[in-house]
Amino acid sequence: MSRQQLIERKLTDALEPEFIEVVNESGNHNVPPGSESHFKVTVVSAAFDGERLIQRHRRVNQILADEFSEGLHALALHTLSPDEWFERAGHVPESPLCMGGSKG
Numbered sequence: 001m002s003r004q005q006l007i008e009r010k011l012t013d014a015l016e017p018e019f020i021e022v023v024n025e026s027g028n029h030n031v032p033p034g035s036e037s038h039f040k041v042t043v044v045s046a047a048f049d050g051e052r053l054i055q056r057h058r059r060v061n062q063i064l065a066d067e068f069s070e071g072l073h074a075l076a077l078h079t080l081s082p083d084e085w086f087e088r089a090g091h092v093p094e095s096p097l098c099m100g101g102s103k104g
Contacts, residue, residue, distance in 0.1 A: 003036035003072065007064060011043055014063045018082050019044040025076070025095055037073040040095050044085040053079070 001009075008022045021042040026035040041060065048056050056079035064072065078092040 003067060004039065007039060007041065007067060007072075010063055010067075011041070011060065015043055015045040015047045015059075017043050017045040019085065019090070037071060038076075039072070039074070040076040040078075042078040042080070042092050044080045044082055046082055048079055048081045049083075 004022050004024050008020060011017065011022075012020055019042065021040075023040040024036055024038070025040050026038045043060065047059075051059070057077050060075070060077055060079060061068070064075070076095045080088070080092075
């Protein structure tokens with residue numbers, strides 16, 4: 001199972017999301033080809049109702065703690081309640097370009 005699939009499975013099992021999308025953005029960073037180190041994660045879950053953004057991110061980071069210890073480097077997180085997802089019309093911003101060095 002790829003890291004991308006593992007992330008999706010763990011978050012789905014823990015948060016029972018209405019919507020989840022895990023995108024491998026490693027190719028946009030200065031990492032070897034085929035890396036699975038940088039991901040954009042969008043999770044829409046009722047589990048986030050009433051939680052502040054930092055609480056949501058801490059929850060996701062805790063769920064994925066093993067992946068961080070095994071090479072996961074970065075997550076661009078979009079953690080939304082169902083109402084927030086509806087207000088945004090199911091849209092989250094694009095990830096910014098990598099500023100971490102040359103890909104050459």
